[in-house]
Amino acid sequence: MDTFLNHKILPDFLNRMESLILLGGEEIPSFTRIYKHEELIAESSNEVEKNSDSSFHSEILCLRDAKEKIGTRYLPECLLITSLEPCLMCAGTILLSRIPKVIYLLPAKQGEGISSLSIETIYSRNFFPELICIPAEMSKEAFKSFFKARRKKFN
Numbered sequence: 164m165d166t167f168l169n170h171k172i173l174p175d176f177l178n179r180m181e182s183l184i185l186l187g188g189e190e191i192p193s194f195t196r197i198y199k200h201e202e203l204i205a206e207s208s209n210e211v212e213k214n215s216d217s218s219f220h221s222e223i224l225c226l227r228d229a230k231e232k233i234g235t236r237y238l239p240e241c242l243l244i245t246s247l248e249p250c251l252m253c254a255g256t257i258l259l260s261r262i263p264k265v266i267y268l269l270p271a272k273q274g275e276g277i278s279s280l281s282i283e284t285i286y287s288r289n290f291f292p293e294l295i296c297i298p299a300e301m302s303k304e305a306f307k308s309f310f311k312a313r314r315k316k317f318n
């Protein structure tokens with residue numbers, strides 16, 4: 164699985180993310196894919212602006228889509244990969260979906276992401292996903308330039 168991650172999932176993810184970044188747009192460059200074993204099941208980008216709904220994060224949309232395709236409410240054989248560490252809202256949905264492996268390419272600020280969940284929260288559940296941060300320059304740059312452009316717009 165790890166070889167597949169390094170040689171297939173990660174490069175494919177970065178390629179796709181690069182082409183999405185080039186398209187630009189209003190949305191934060193959050194992009195998520197879910198794989199079951201080695202098969203791509205779902206892929207989503209944020210749709211917060213498009214739907215004027217602050218809960219339309221790429222992780223939530225991707226989990227919803229994957230569940231619909233697989234036809235179950237749990238995703239125990241899946242892996243989720245996303246450009247930015249999932250926020251606490253998405254962390255809740257990830258836990259409820261029982262997805263065992265979560266990979267992200269940019270850590271969130273302290274206290275804002277899934278890795279900041281308290282030990283009590285983790286131990287009070289009989290399930291918690293393995294979290295893997297694989298820092299990617301592309302993701303860092305994408306978010307940096309997104310927020311820079313946004314600051315220009317609103318100042």
Ligand SMILES: [Zn+2]
Pocket residue numbers: 220222249250251252253254
């Ligand atoms: Zn989120």
